[in-house]
Amino acid sequence: MTFSSLTVSLKPEITLTSVDSNILLQSSSRKLTFHQPEPGLKTALDALKQGTHTAGQLQTLVLETDGTQVREKFDAYLNRLIELGWICHAIPPSSPELSPLAIAIPMVGDYYFDCPEIDWDAFAFTLSRFAYLHQVEGEMVLESPLTKGKIKFSDWRGPGLVSQLSQPQTAASLSQEIPGITEEIAQQFLSLLFAAQMLSASFASPLEEDEEVESEEATPPLVFWEFHDLLFHSRSRLGRHNNPLGGIFPYVGKIDPLPGVKPLMTDVVIPLAKPNLEELNQTDMPLSQALETRRSIRRYDETPITLEQLGQFLYRCARVKKLFDTERGEVSNRPYPGGGAIYELEIYPVVNSCQGLEQGLYHYHPLDHVLCQVSAWTAETEALVQDVWFASAQHDQPQVVFVITARFGRMFWKYQSMAYAAILKHVGVIYQTFYLVATSMNLAPCGIGAGNSDLFQKATGIDYYEESSVGEFMLASVPVKP
């Protein structure tokens, strides 16, 4: 059996200690005690720690030393340890001092690693479209959002074999590709990757068309998933990886946090109007009415929105109400909620037509409640507006387009794994705030689903990795009813 010819070993972080005549296996969060294990079982557990034996060798060892019953017990223990995510599987190296060609390492518990007995003449294998190879701390690693483990390769042959799997390969065809890879090693390699859910299987030579196996990835629900979406989803949530996730503050003491408010971008500063909030508290549209009457509006009045309306709108949606210092940098309060009170989003009104304001690209300074002109009307600002018009059914020309950017460093300084996902959530929060305030001000709001971040970078000269656009929103005047 190819599968049982894989080396099994405890993950390095699992400790094994002998206490009296018991054996204790321990992770950072869990302890398993084997009470007075039989001699063969004890040797097998020690060998698991050393990582010197295949599963098949350990089964034989226990069977020969302790008999059938203990061998069955060992199988159950091994399966339980695999399920806990404590066991690595590897292709046995040709000599003990060499690293294995490939080793499968579980990242979390509730781990699945199994491979049926394979008819090697009948089946061919192809790499999952979700699997990806990347360099991590000087090693090539194969990962996939479908799995809870990863595979590390000791040298170029592993990634070389993986690249051959872009096309269906039998063990025989795979063994012809790389020097030193025998058919037996190719079988072990395919078993390892198949058990780790990195491969799909098909008939090596289907006789009829209807004998072709439709891979799980080509049918719902997986067929709908794009590679980047599933990777982002799985890596920004808990469950199938062991990367740090949450408010980790990985750069404290290494890199200073960015300021809570982006400094004024230019000397050209345009003061903005403020609403009378006390008066609004008495006269404003009730929340239920704003929610019930809110619509996305793409037809506008010929007379565009005014600078005064723009000022009042930005004040109600996005001003800084309070900025304060903490031990972990500046945070603020604004009308809309934001994870960690970090407020990484910036608003850039691209003005096509607004009474009292020249065409151009502006930055909203939410603490001073002013606009700074970042760019005059250029080919790039015009293209930003045209992109939004194309994305919104091409009705009337947009009047003001808010390009929403994220100062990524604000979020990345605190959060790991989930920072970008939280930024997109914040974009949703600001969209709804824009929608409701626009409705209560009788203005025409419309969210936009996709924009061109490189075009924004070209229009402003802002570094793409430091701060890019993550959302777009149109605001305009509502047509006056005859």
Ligand SMILES: Cc1cc2nc3c(=O)[nH]c(=O)nc-3n(C[C@H](O)[C@H](O)[C@H](O)COP(=O)(O)O)c2cc1C
């Ligand atoms: C995140 C988001 C993205 C949107 N993207 C677009 C878009 O690209 N183009 C567009 O015309 N409308 C867009 N809309 C508006 C929706 O089409 C609209 O909300 C939906 O049709 C429901 O209609 P209603 O807003 O009038 O209730 C978007 C809305 C949201 C919240």
